[in-house]
Every structure is written in C-alpha cells, then in structure tokens.
Amino acid sequence: MTELATRWLGLDLCSPLLVGASPLTDNLDALKACVDAGAGAIVMHSLFEEQLVAEQMAAHRFIDSRINMDAEARSFFPESEVFEMGSGSYLKRLETLQNALNVPVVASLNGISAGGWVQHARELEDAGASAIELNLYDLATDPSDTAASLEQRQLDVVRSVVEQVTIPVSVKLSPFYSALPAFVAGLQAAGARGLVLFNRFYQPDMDLDELELSREVVLSTNAELPLRLHGIAMLFNRTALEMAASGGVHSGDDAAKAILSGATVVQMVSVLLREGPSALARITGEMNQRLSTMGYRTLAEARGALSLANAPNSRTWERLNYAHLLHGWQSSPGTT
Structure with missing residues (x-):
C-alpha cells in the first residue's frame, strides 16, 4: 500500500485528503467523524471582513437611532461590550476545533482592505490557527x-x-488570471507558502418568473476537475509553492489525478456535503488502491508524475492539443 503521510505548509499530515472550507466546520461531530475517516487537516469556512463590518455598522445604527429619543435614553442600552461585533465567534470556534481535533486546523480569511486583512490575520494566529488560507476574490x-x-x-x-504573522500562509485563487505562472511567481516573492487551485464562486442566477436574482448552492461534479489538474500540472516544478487541489474531487481516482498532476494535498467539500464523512474513508481507500497498483510507495513518488514537466506526452497539456482534439472529433450517429 502507498504511504499516505505527507507534509504540507510545514505541517505533518496523516493523509493528503483535507476537509475544505465549508459549513461542515460549524458541526464538530461531523468534523470528528471526518478525522476518524482519515482527514489530514480541516480548513474552516472563510471569515469575511465585509460581513463583520456590516454587522458592526448595523449595531451602531440601531443604537445611534435611539439615543436621542429621551434625555436618558442612553441608559436604556447595554454597554457596547455586550454586543459581539467582530470576529469573536469565529475565533472561539477556531479555538474549540484546535482543542477538540488532533489534526491541523487552517483558518480562512476573505478580506476587502489591507488593514482588515492584517488585523484579522493576527487574530487568527493568536487564536491558534495552524495556517491561514487567504481567499483572494477581488x-x-x-x-x-x-x-x-x-x-x-x-x-x-x-x-x-x-509580514505580520509567523504561521504559513496559503493563497486560494480563482482560475481567471491571464498569466497564472507570473502571478504565482509574485505570490512566492511576497512570502506565500502554498496555493489552492481553484476557488468555486457561488454566483446568483435569475428567476425569470419573479424577475429577481436567486441564490442557490450548486455542488461540484468531477467535470470541474480538469481545470484544476491543468493549472496544477502547468505550475508543478515551476514554483516552490505547495499546491492544494480544490473542486471536483469525488473519488479516489480524482484524488490520485490531483496528486499525479502535482498537488500536495486535496481539499474536498461537495462530496462530503452529499455523502457525509464516510466519503473520506471511501476515497482514501480508492486512492491508495490506485496509487499502489501503479507502483507508487509514497505520495512523493507519485506527485507530479503526469505534470507538464514530467508527462510522457506533455504537449497534451498545451494549447496545440485543442486543435488536435477538434480535428479528431467525430459526430455520433444521428447528429448533424
């Protein structure tokens, strides 16, 4: 069998399979089950700076709108400390998870201002985060x-x-950079330790009957995986940053593909929301069986074996393959 222990962002993990940022981090029992099923680490859902600011402003507006209703109205309201306006609940949750789980817990931060990013990053480190995942969505x-x-x-x-924290920082990217390798080189120069490829955006749809925007969470399928594989394979051996695949992993073969492309770890969410923590045990077994059958004794041996740098036919990853694919396509019977 393949040895699944690995090292990521300076953290020793029992497995490369991680619980990605999701509502699961609000359910301690589910997370314990994920760890028992083989999760190597937990990534908390994002702390959104703009959400904290909105909550703070709403509380202040509520108080300020009433302070002049009576000469002594200010005395009717509790001290501001009573209101939890800030990251307090997130930090408490982080501390709880660190104390309850025997795997690293990574905090996730989605900010909108330079000052906000730094302030909350310090808070996350002080609360015991093993690492910080910066979710860049501008x-x-x-x-x-x-x-x-x-x-x-x-x-x-x-x-x-x-510059403000001592714990490792990983950066979660969208797939929409026109020159991804150059931007990743900039991230490495800025001091990042890892990458997460790629973010999935939950964008609004339209309800034509009600003539309004609608919001609905659509879980991923493994049809989304090739985009991640391409990005990771292209960057492997071209950056010192350790890469995490995120999006489209639903089976052991999917996870194995991510490792063979060059990923150090694999983050999973949708399959866990759909099947529960037991999916981790299934995927761990399938991945181990696949890599063992291929003759890999360790993850390090398998990592990047099919990357752009190492694939037997690396041109398959490149643009020219698009033309070959189209010219080789034939319509199925009955199509025009």
Missing part, C-alpha cells in the same frame, strides 16, 4: 481598474499578511 467592476493594478493590490495584501 471583483473588478471599475473600468479604470486594470488587471495589473488588481494583481498588484492582491500581491500587496499577501505581502502585508505574511
């Missing part, structure tokens, strides 16, 4: 905001966080 809606300025802003954020 939506450009201003026509004057260029790709270069947006990327520089993100690199500045990463650098500012890395």
Whole structure:
C-alpha cells in the first residue's frame, strides 16, 4: 500500500485528503467523524471582513437611532461590550476545533482592505490557527481598474499578511488570471507558502418568473476537475509553492489525478456535503488502491508524475492539443 503521510505548509499530515472550507466546520461531530475517516487537516469556512463590518455598522445604527429619543435614553442600552461585533465567534470556534481535533486546523480569511486583512490575520494566529488560507476574490467592476493594478493590490495584501504573522500562509485563487505562472511567481516573492487551485464562486442566477436574482448552492461534479489538474500540472516544478487541489474531487481516482498532476494535498467539500464523512474513508481507500497498483510507495513518488514537466506526452497539456482534439472529433450517429 502507498504511504499516505505527507507534509504540507510545514505541517505533518496523516493523509493528503483535507476537509475544505465549508459549513461542515460549524458541526464538530461531523468534523470528528471526518478525522476518524482519515482527514489530514480541516480548513474552516472563510471569515469575511465585509460581513463583520456590516454587522458592526448595523449595531451602531440601531443604537445611534435611539439615543436621542429621551434625555436618558442612553441608559436604556447595554454597554457596547455586550454586543459581539467582530470576529469573536469565529475565533472561539477556531479555538474549540484546535482543542477538540488532533489534526491541523487552517483558518480562512476573505478580506476587502489591507488593514482588515492584517488585523484579522493576527487574530487568527493568536487564536491558534495552524495556517491561514487567504481567499483572494477581488471583483473588478471599475473600468479604470486594470488587471495589473488588481494583481498588484492582491500581491500587496499577501505581502502585508505574511509580514505580520509567523504561521504559513496559503493563497486560494480563482482560475481567471491571464498569466497564472507570473502571478504565482509574485505570490512566492511576497512570502506565500502554498496555493489552492481553484476557488468555486457561488454566483446568483435569475428567476425569470419573479424577475429577481436567486441564490442557490450548486455542488461540484468531477467535470470541474480538469481545470484544476491543468493549472496544477502547468505550475508543478515551476514554483516552490505547495499546491492544494480544490473542486471536483469525488473519488479516489480524482484524488490520485490531483496528486499525479502535482498537488500536495486535496481539499474536498461537495462530496462530503452529499455523502457525509464516510466519503473520506471511501476515497482514501480508492486512492491508495490506485496509487499502489501503479507502483507508487509514497505520495512523493507519485506527485507530479503526469505534470507538464514530467508527462510522457506533455504537449497534451498545451494549447496545440485543442486543435488536435477538434480535428479528431467525430459526430455520433444521428447528429448533424
């Protein structure tokens, strides 16, 4: 059997299979079951800076709107300390998970301002986070905001966080960078230790009957995996950052593909939401069986074996293969 113990971001893991950022981190019993089933680490759901700011502003508006209703109205309200306006509940949850689980717990931070990123990163480190995952999602809606300025802003954020904490920092990216290797080189220069490829965005749809936007969580399928495999395979041996695959892993073969592309670890969410923690044990067994059958004794031997740098036919990863694929396609009977 393949030895599944690995090292990621300086953390010793019993398995490369991780519980990714999701609502599961609010369920301690589910997380304990995931650890018992073989999870190597837990990534908490993101702490959103703008959500904290909105909560704080709402509380202040509530109080300020009533303080002048009576000459002594201010005395009717509790002291501000009574209201938990900030990251307190998230930090308490982090401390609880660290104390209850015998695997590393990674905090996830999604910020909007340089100061907010740094402040909350310090809080997460103080609360005992094993590492921090920075979730970079900067939506450009201003026509004057260029790709270069947006990327520089993100690199500045990463650098500012890395300079303020001592625990490792990993960066979760979208797949929408036009020159991903160059941006990743910038992240490495800024001091990041790892990458997560790629983020899944829960974007609103339209309800045409009600003429309004609707929000619905759509779980991933393994049809989303090739995008991750391509990004990881392209970057393997071209960056010192350790990579995590995220999105589209639903079987042991999916996990094995991520490792063979060059991933150090694999984050899973949708399959756990759909099947529960038992999916971890199933996927662990399937992955181990597949890698063992291929003759790999350790994950290090398997990692990157089918990357752009090592694949027998590396041109399959490249743009020219698109033309070959189209020319080789034949319509099925009955299609026109």
